[in-house]
Amino acid sequence: MTQGKNKKIVLAILVIILLVEVVFLAKKMTTDRKATDMLKAAEEEQVMITKAVDQLKKTSLESYVADNTIKDQVTKTKKSVDENKTMLENLTHISGEMKKQKSDLITQYDNDSKAIDAMNKKITISKEIATTFDKDPFKGNSLEKGLSVSKVMSEADEKKMSENINSLPKDEQRATLEVAYKDIASQTKTIHTAQSELDKYMNKDDIKEVPSTEEFEKLVAQVDEIKNPEVKKPLMNRTQILRKEIQKEHPDELVDNRKLVALTFDDGPNDGSSVQILDTLKKHDVKATFFVLGNMVENYPDTLKRIADEGHEIGNHSYDHSDLSTLDQASVKKQIDVTNDAVEKITGKRPTMLRPPYGAYNETVTNATDMDIALWNVDTLDWQSRNSDAILGQVKAQPFTQAVVLMHDIHDTSADALENVILYYKDQGYTFVPASELIGQI
Numbered sequence: 001m002t003q004g005k006n007k008k009i010v011l012a013i014l015v016i017i018l019l020v021e022v023v024f025l026a027k028k029m030t031t032d033r034k035a036t037d038m039l040k041a042a043e044e045e046q047v048m049i050t051k052a053v054d055q056l057k058k059t060s061l062e063s064y065v066a067d068n069t070i071k072d073q074v075t076k077t078k079k080s081v082d083e084n085k086t087m088l089e090n091l092t093h094i095s096g097e098m099k100k101q102k103s104d105l106i107t108q109y110d111n112d113s114k115a116i117d118a119m120n121k122k123i124t125i126s127k128e129i130a131t132t133f134d135k136d137p138f139k140g141n142s143l144e145k146g147l148s149v150s151k152v153m154s155e156a157d158e159k160k161m162s163e164n165i166n167s168l169p170k171d172e173q174r175a176t177l178e179v180a181y182k183d184i185a186s187q188t189k190t191i192h193t194a195q196s197e198l199d200k201y202m203n204k205d206d207i208k209e210v211p212s213t214e215e216f217e218k219l220v221a222q223v224d225e226i227k228n229p230e231v232k233k234p235l236m237n238r239t240q241i242l243r244k245e246i247q248k249e250h251p252d253e254l255v256d257n258r259k260l261v262a263l264t265f266d267d268g269p270n271d272g273s274s275v276q277i278l279d280t281l282k283k284h285d286v287k288a289t290f291f292v293l294g295n296m297v298e299n300y301p302d303t304l305k306r307i308a309d310e311g312h313e314i315g316n317h318s319y320d321h322s323d324l325s326t327l328d329q330a331s332v333k334k335q336i337d338v339t340n341d342a343v344e345k346i347t348g349k350r351p352t353m354l355r356p357p358y359g360a361y362n363e364t365v366t367n368a369t370d371m372d373i374a375l376w377n378v379d380t381l382d383w384q385s386r387n388s389d390a391i392l393g394q395v396k397a398q399p400f401t402q403a404v405v406l407m408h409d410i411h412d413t414s415a416d417a418l419e420n421v422i423l424y425y426k427d428q429g430y431t432f433v434p435a436s437e438l439i440g441q442i
């Protein structure tokens with residue numbers, strides 16, 4: 001009887017153990033099945049993410065700068081990588097084979113995270129570099145040549161940019177960013193050096209100390225190294241103040257014997273001779289200055305855009321070629337402002353130079369604006385002769401060391417003459433400069 005009872009108890013215990021095991025097993029099977037589903041879903045998602053990351057990796061630096069949607073895509077991809085990784089990390093109590101699968105996936109997500117971080121950095125650096133230069137610096141993944149900086153970076157920002165570039169994986173894009181950075185750093189140094197040298201002698205435009213002739217020439221050479229005309233111009237103006245001060249005491253010294261020429265074209269833009277002139281300038285890698293009429297700008301915005309895009313300087317030549325010296329101040333102001341507005345709307349930059357039609361201006365004009373008046377000293381008389389050989393003849397007959405040449409981009413004969421004019425000045429050893437560099441010097 002007792003034995004029978006014991007047997008029953010043992011049996012009952014065994015049954016209970018069995019039941020518990022069955023429950024455990026069932027639970028484990030459910031967990032495993034759930035885990036299998038999760039891993040499968042994660043693997044499918046991984047394929048999509050890999051594709052997205054690859055596609056983003058192939059995107060060019062140029063697109064990073066131009067396309068804001070890329071930044072959103074990168075952020076979205078990064079978010080799904082992080083979410084999937086967290087989900088997998090929370091997956092516990094799974095069997096051996098699945099553990100391996102899980103850890104492989106996590107490694108893959110870590111690599112994606114790193115790639116996305118690098119892309120984010122590239123996007124930020126590309127945009128910083130783009131705003132530092134005077135035009136979009138990238139074509140695909142390579143850098144445009146001969147660009148100048150228009151925004152002077154602080155030393156701290158520069159250092160940070162260098163560190164960020166160095167932390168990127170070594171690839172074609174990083175190499176391009178390195179080249180761009182080096183160019184920015186070297187141009188920035190030139191600007192900072194010239195500025196701090198000038199500050200030694202001047203407090204803004206007031207002279208603190210007059211430099212010796214030698215010191216002055218060194219200073220001018222430093223300013224001359226600055227590539228961007230807009231950054232250079234205020235510094236040039238300051239050196240001119242010093243030059244005049246030195247010349248007061250030593251009138252024979254400091255004669256500026258650099259051969260400089262500014263080619264200027266009035267009365268455009270249009271879609272005929274202006275375009276031919278742009279082609280010729282491009283062929284010979286020469287930058288010029290265009291004094292444009294507001295009404296022509298409104299009619300030919302594409303040509304104006306091209307003038308700006310190709311690095312030429314743009315000045316104001318009134319709205320409709322009125323003789324400003326015959327107008328009242330309000331009318332003068334209107335002629336100037338409407339034209340400046342039209343140029344700024346297309347190029348993003350407001351002209352700072354005014355060439356009054358016929359070179360005619362009076363006090364009413366100068367009171368109406370604080371723009372620099374930009375005249376010329378070599379008159380090609382191209383509007384009169386309408387003859388390419390005669391134009392070149394006029395150029396040769398007026399051999400100024402610093403020449404501002406007046407031509408008009410409304411005559412085909414002027415456009416035809418340009419090539420020989422360029423070749424002549426090159427042959428004579430001249431450097432081509434924007435007209436703003438010669439203001440107050442001719």
Ligand code: NI
Nearest residue numbers: 266267357358
């Ligand atoms: Ni004119």
